[in-house]
Amino acid sequence: MDRIETPDDTDLASHYAPLYERVQHRISPLDWQLYLPSIDAIRRLKRERNAIVLAHNYQAPEIFNTVADITGDSLALARLAMNVDADVIVMCGVHFMAETAKILNPTKTVLIPDLAAGCSLSESISPRDIKLLRERYPGAPVVTYVNTSAAVKAASDVCCTSANAVEIVNAQNSDTVIFLPDRYLGAHVAGKTDKKLVLWHGACEVHERFTGAQIRSYRAPGIRVLAHPECPPDVLAQADFVGSTAAMSGDIRSSGATRVLLITECSMADNLAVELPNVEFTRPCNLCPHMRRITLPKIEQCLRSLTPVVEIDPTVMDGARRALLRMLA
Ligand code: 13P
Ligand code: SF4
Numbered sequence: 001m002d003r004i005e006t007p008d009d010t011d012l013a014s015h016y017a018p019l020y021e022r023v024q025h026r027i028s029p030l031d032w033q034l035y036l037p038s039i040d041a042i043r044r045l046k047r048e049r050n051a052i053v054l055a056h057n058y059q060a061p062e063i064f065n066t067v068a069d070i071t072g073d074s075l076a077l078a079r080l081a082m083n084v085d086a087d088v089i090v091m092c093g094v095h096f097m098a099e100t101a102k103i104l105n106p107t108k109t110v111l112i113p114d115l116a117a118g119c120s121l122s123e124s125i126s127p128r129d130i131k132l133l134r135e136r137y138p139g140a141p142v143v144t145y146v147n148t149s150a151a152v153k154a155a156s157d158v159c160c161t162s163a164n165a166v167e168i169v170n171a172q173n174s175d176t177v178i179f180l181p182d183r184y185l186g187a188h189v190a191g192k193t194d195k196k197l198v199l200w201h202g203a204c205e206v207h208e209r210f211t212g213a214q215i216r217s218y219r220a221p222g223i224r225v226l227a228h229p230e231c232p233p234d235v236l237a238q239a240d241f242v243g244s245t246a247a248m249s250g251d252i253r254s255s256g257a258t259r260v261l262l263i264t265e266c267s268m269a270d271n272l273a274v275e276l277p278n279v280e281f282t283r284p285c286n287l288c289p290h291m292r293r294i295t296l297p298k299i300e301q302c303l304r305s306l307t308p309v310v311e312i313d314p315t316v317m318d319g320a321r322r323a324l325l326r327m328l329a
Helices: 009-015 017-023 029-049 074-082 095-104 127-136 150-154 165-170 183-190 212-218 245-255 267-275 296-305 314-328
Strands: 051-056 070-072 088-092 109-111 142-145 158-160 176-180 196-199 224-227 259-263 280-282
Touching: 009 017, 009 029, 017 029, 029 051, 029 296, 051 074, 051 095, 070 074, 074 088, 074 095, 074 245, 074 314, 088 095, 088 296, 095 109, 095 150, 095 314, 127 142, 127 150, 127 176, 142 165, 150 314, 158 165, 158 314, 165 176, 165 183, 176 183, 183 196, 212 224, 212 259, 224 245, 245 267, 259 267, 267 280
Parallel strands: 051 070, 051 088, 088 109, 142 158, 142 176, 176 196, 224 259, 259 280
Antiparallel strands: none
């Protein structure tokens, strides 16, 4: 691999010293030394390629805080991807997020540093399953979580994220709604709407590992418990606040909490701790193996080679776009 010429190590360290100051409590000096050549190369390559790096809140701190131009939850990334003006979008997240960016901004080159960055929810359902459900519940609209493939989105009526699921379900003109594929998010939404929800059996392999007993064991006076709605009901029952990754971050700021138990993928607490140094985070640490496939060397390589490119099957493009645009509307 040919490297872009970089200053020597001492120059690099002093050039990026202000950036390190920001992340020093999350990244050790030894790791920083290892990361610096890639961070520097990625920042140069972004300019050369006219590229923008989007990173989900679950990306590792060395990516989220040093090379990302746009960060957020699934909803924010979808909205912002649609308006990216640059030629190239690099999605530091999982495959369905990169597909969403391509569907919403199809003239751009969309790259994902590792094509194998999947999602257990996306794997749990196919367009054929939706066809069978429609036959079983004729007339019921299909609301599909964005954590699904483009083909599944195309077979649905409208998409939702964890940030807008209740609102989207309530907007359906039917008493019965098919809600796919996360059974835990579905159960949470069912508790907040008068509609009858038909659920699927999908689950997030990261959030389903948390238990109510585990959360109780972390409870302490003055601690605020926040949980993502992909967690099982016994976990959500212990939470002071339930919401998307962006909503949880908003709650910490607005509640003024200084001790937080964050029940979600644990890189998020590391990233929040950079921005909110006065908040003490505790959490049982579950990492998403798919999000962790994205690394600095893979981002660098992807910007050098402009691969792997994310493409959408033309037969599902229009349907998937329609379902996403209905959500955004
Ligand atoms: P958010 O939409 O809350 O960012 O969550 C995405 C996700 O993959 C959660 O596991
Ligand atoms: Fe999918 Fe769960 Fe990973 Fe989110 S955390 S990408 S829902 S496996």
